[in-house]
Amino acid sequence: MDALPLVALVAASAAVAGAARRTPVPAPLLLVAAGLLASYLPGVPDYTLDAHIVLPLLLPPLLYTAAVDSSYLDLRANLRPVALLSVGYVLFATFAVGWLAYLLVPGLPLTAALVLGAVIAPPDAVTAAAIARRVGLPARVTTILQGESLVNDATAITAFKVVLAAAVGEGMSWSEGIGEFLLAAVGGVGVGLLLMVPLHWLRTHLKEALLQNTLSLLIPFVAYAAAERVHASGVLAVVVVALYLGHRSWQVDFATRLQEAAVWKMVAFVLESAVFALIGLQLPFVLRELGAYSVLDAFRYAVLVFVAVVVVRFVWVYPASYLPQRFSARVREREGPMPWTSPLIVGWAGMRGVVSLAIAFSIPAVTHDGEDFPARNLVLFLTFTTVIGTLVVQGLSLPLLVRVLKLPGRDVRAETLAEAQAQSEASTVADERLDALLADPRNALPDPLTQRLRTVMERRRNAVWERLGRPNPVTGESADDTYRRLAREMIAAEREVFVRLRDERRIDDEMLRALLRRLDLEEAAAYRESDGDTS
Numbered sequence: 001m002d003a004l005p006l007v008a009l010v011a012a013s014a015a016v017a018g019a020a021r022r023t024p025v026p027a028p029l030l031l032v033a034a035g036l037l038a039s040y041l042p043g044v045p046d047y048t049l050d051a052h053i054v055l056p057l058l059l060p061p062l063l064y065t066a067a068v069d070s071s072y073l074d075l076r077a078n079l080r081p082v083a084l085l086s087v088g089y090v091l092f093a094t095f096a097v098g099w100l101a102y103l104l105v106p107g108l109p110l111t112a113a114l115v116l117g118a119v120i121a122p123p124d125a126v127t128a129a130a131i132a133r134r135v136g137l138p139a140r141v142t143t144i145l146q147g148e149s150l151v152n153d154a155t156a157i158t159a160f161k162v163v164l165a166a167a168v169g170e171g172m173s174w175s176e177g178i179g180e181f182l183l184a185a186v187g188g189v190g191v192g193l194l195l196m197v198p199l200h201w202l203r204t205h206l207k208e209a210l211l212q213n214t215l216s217l218l219i220p221f222v223a224y225a226a227a228e229r230v231h232a233s234g235v236l237a238v239v240v241v242a243l244y245l246g247h248r249s250w251q252v253d254f255a256t257r258l259q260e261a262a263v264w265k266m267v268a269f270v271l272e273s274a275v276f277a278l279i280g281l282q283l284p285f286v287l288r289e290l291g292a293y294s295v296l297d298a299f300r301y302a303v304l305v306f307v308a309v310v311v312v313r314f315v316w317v318y319p320a321s322y323l324p325q326r327f328s329a330r331v332r333e334r335e336g337p338m339p340w341t342s343p344l345i346v347g348w349a350g351m352r353g354v355v356s357l358a359i360a361f362s363i364p365a366v367t368h369d370g371e372d373f374p375a376r377n378l379v380l381f382l383t384f385t386t387v388i389g390t391l392v393v394q395g396l397s398l399p400l401l402v403r404v405l406k407l408p409g410r411d412v413r414a415e416t417l418a419e420a421q422a423q424s425e426a427s428t429v430a431d432e433r434l435d436a437l438l439a440d441p442r443n444a445l446p447d448p449l450t451q452r453l454r455t456v457m458e459r460r461r462n463a464v465w466e467r468l469g470r471p472n473p474v475t476g477e478s479a480d481d482t483y484r485r486l487a488r489e490m491i492a493a494e495r496e497v498f499v500r501l502r503d504e505r506r507i508d509d510e511m512l513r514a515l516l517r518r519l520d521l522e523e524a525a526a527y528r529e530s531d532g533d534t535s
Contacts, residue, residue, distance in 0.1 A: 005045045012038070013273035026135075028276045029395050032388065035280020047281040051362030054354060056228070058271060059153070060220035060238050065268045067150055067242030068249070074143045075243070080331065082147035084320040085346070089148075090155040092316050093121040093309070094163070100308040101382070105301045109374045111167035116379045118163050119360045120309060120386045122156035123149055124353025135399040138407055141345050153355050154235035158184040160359050167374070168367040187232025192240025195223055199241060200248055209255040216260050217267075219245070258524075275354045279387060282357060286384045289377040298378065302385035309350070309386055310394075317347040341405045349398060351390040356383055427461040459483075491523045 016034045020027035038044050075082060098117025102110045123145075137145070162177040199219055206212045223241045224234035249257060290298055321343040324331045360383040363376050434453060437443045445453075463480045472482060495516065502512040 010274055013277035017273040031276035032280040032391050035277040036283055039281045039283045048285055049358050049361050051358045054358035060224040062271055063238045064220035064242045065264050067239045068246035070146055072243045072247040075147045078143050081144050085148035086151035087155050089316045090121045090152045093312050094118045094159045096312045097308050101305055104304040112375045114163040115167050118160040119383050120356050122152040123350040135402050141342055145349055150239045154233040184233040188227050188236030191227040191232055192237040196241045196244035204251050209259050212256040213259050213263055286381045293378055298381050302382055305382050306386055306389040313350045314347040317343045348394055351394050352387045356387055427457055430457055491519050495519055
């Protein structure tokens with residue numbers, strides 16, 4: 001098998017994603033546009049999405065990294081809106097969009113329309129996370145969107161299996177369909193609950209960071225495969241395991257956490273970039289497969305289905321946001337008032353993605369009776385245009401909508417103050433612990449080393465408070481920024497000396513690597529990089 005097309009896809013998508021960081025356009029949109037343009041360049045091979053690759057190989061790591069970075073406590077606090085969107089909305093959209101497509105698209109059978117509804121029902125996990133990070137949505141809205149996108153794929157895939165069985169003539173009854181759904185949901189959660197404790201035990205008992213990170217890379221695939229093996233939801237199994245491990249990540253040693261963060265940041269960046277580029281690259285394929293439908297008619301149907309998808313989401317989101325608060329005092333007390341802007345943002349942020357396309361491409365070409373699947377080519381095309389339409393129209397306009405509505409963003413000063421208070425409490429306890437340890441003769445240290453321990457601790461205590469102070473009038477830096485910059489300059493000077501000594505053959509390469517690693521760790525301690533987008 002020629003690996004060059006795959007290498008070219010990863011390299012090109014990573015380059016476009018990197019370039020997107022220097023533009024105001026979110027990376028997913030630029031990658032889709034690049035894929036659309038590249039699909040018609042001479043020499044570009046066909047990249048056809050295969051559900052047997054996307055679902056078991058690409059979806060688990062993307063879900064895992066999104067769930068690990070999510071807050072279990074925030075998701076639990078917003079369980080009601082998350083459940084209403086990830087389960088209720090997906091089922092509602094499956095039937096509502098399917099029925100509207102049946103009415104709006106001439107010649108589209110109801111069974112095929114319902115299959116289309118299930119395919120395009122779930123907003124995409126990768127898209128929601130990427131757009132939410134870029135536009136700076138309020139914390140609660142971001143939590144709701146991320147929580148929805150983590151679970152809704154499981155609902156959609158199960159609903160798709162049920163309506164597809166009816167469409168291809170397997171004759172699944174309503175009771176069998178409900179049983180299939182419950183098995184997938186309960187089974188997926190059950191597999192996740194069974195795996196999460198032993199997997200966490202392994203993570204905390206493996207002594208080498210390299211082995212722990214190898215396990216970390218295997219975990220999403222193990223959870224997904226184990227659940228699918230018993231016909232349960234692999235998506236839910238991955239999410240349950242990832243939420244548990246993320247919530248208890250503090251119990252893993254520091255070396256593992258540092259490596260794991262870097263590894264998963266790279267994995268997410270590469271996979272997200274390639275996935276969005278793959279969406280754009282599907283255009284020639286879906287156009288070739290239209291068959292008897294004219295492009296003009298197909299695009300007219302695409303606009304109608306896109307409008308139906310947008311309208312149906314708002315039809316669900318506003319009642320689901322306000323009716324529980326209206327009829328339940330407990331909900332009003334727990335969640336507080338709901339501003340009208342929040343449902344508007346949640347409703348407009350329903351971008352679809354690669355999972356919808358992958359599911360659509362898994363539709364069989366023939367039914368059990370040996371006949372062609374009705375309107376399969378049109379379903380593929382309408383799925384593709386809906387994904388592109390939501391990414392372009394909603395994705396491009398969402399940042400503008402957030403600015404126009406003047407939504408309250410993160411309160412940086414309040415967050416910094418909370419961080420400073422937490423650090424102050426921790427430093428006080430650490431100071432007391434150090435005094436207790438030094439009182440033991442077995443822990444006797446020379447005064448310079450004792451003072452160094454206290455200085456480092458005091459530095460951590462003061463660093464956050466300094467960010468609240470007035471900046472340097474000349475450079476605009478806080479004292480903390482200036483300290484980190486000067487520390488890096490000093491470390492850079494030492495690094496240059498070590499390299500010169502190696503070049504003069506006064507030390508060997510092995511010693512150089514050991515010395516550089518020591519400096520790297522000191523630089524990491526002195527200078528905390530801000531978290532960037534992964535896409």
